[in-house]
Amino acid sequence: MLNLILLGAPGAGKGTQADLLSREYSVPKISTGDILRREMAENTPLGCSIRNKINAGQLVSDEDVTKLVELRLSRPDCGNGFILDGFPRTIAQAEALEEILKAAGREITKVIEIVVPDDVIVSRMSGRRVCSECGATYHDKYNAPDTEGKCDRCGGPLRIREDDRADIVSERLRVYHEQTAPLSAYYSRKGLLCRIDGMEELQDTYANVKAAIEAKK
Numbered sequence: 001m002l003n004l005i006l007l008g009a010p011g012a013g014k015g016t017q018a019d020l021l022s023r024e025y026s027v028p029k030i031s032t033g034d035i036l037r038r039e040m041a042e043n044t045p046l047g048c049s050i051r052n053k054i055n056a057g058q059l060v061s062d063e064d065v066t067k068l069v070e071l072r073l074s075r076p077d078c079g080n081g082f083i084l085d086g087f088p089r090t091i092a093q094a095e096a097l098e099e100i101l102k103a104a105g106r107e108i109t110k111v112i113e114i115v116v117p118d119d120v121i122v123s124r125m126s127g128r129r130v131c132s133e134c135g136a137t138y139h140d141k142y143n144a145p146d147t148e149g150k151c152d153r154c155g156g157p158l159r160i161r162e163d164d165r166a167d168i169v170s171e172r173l174r175v176y177h178e179q180t181a182p183l184s185a186y187y188s189r190k191g192l193l194c195r196i197d198g199m200e201e202l203q204d205t206y207a208n209v210k211a212a213i214e215a216k217k
């Protein structure tokens, strides 16, 4: 049984690690954004209620998010466990999650935080370029186009996505640290937290993540 929480800043490579783990351990990767989109697309009562709130300009509450996760975790594909990506974000959500799992006779088995220094994330993300015409992606350092500023595939002009601008990335990192520091401390006190260096090659990081998961508590 793998009941895993993955923490990691935007751009730290958490999504890729989650995908690899999901395949290897046959457990679903669960993100609240995905569940919410599905509930809204299927027009479930909870999906509709949340949509109404969003349309009225309200934030989605801790309670709603927790309810979404509770519903999702009760689905049969979570029988072997799950990987939570982007939840919990607050201590209140972490405590609610514990209650949900306890009621189902389960508990979190591990919390893994992928750690990459902020300046590295900023430089990784600010080097990204996307083709305005076909959507192909490039990177200044790791995957540069043959002609600067031009798409190899269609010749379209390359641009920086709004989300990848250095100032926006820095702001998202600030918010991330503000939210995550208390959570790391919370899970560290429970002896569940394992911090993994995300600066290594993808496969090496993955090997370390797996070793952490399979290590005895």
Ligand SMILES: [Zn+2]
Pocket: 131, 132, 133, 134, 135, 136, 151, 152, 153, 154, 155, 156
């Ligand atoms: Zn293109």
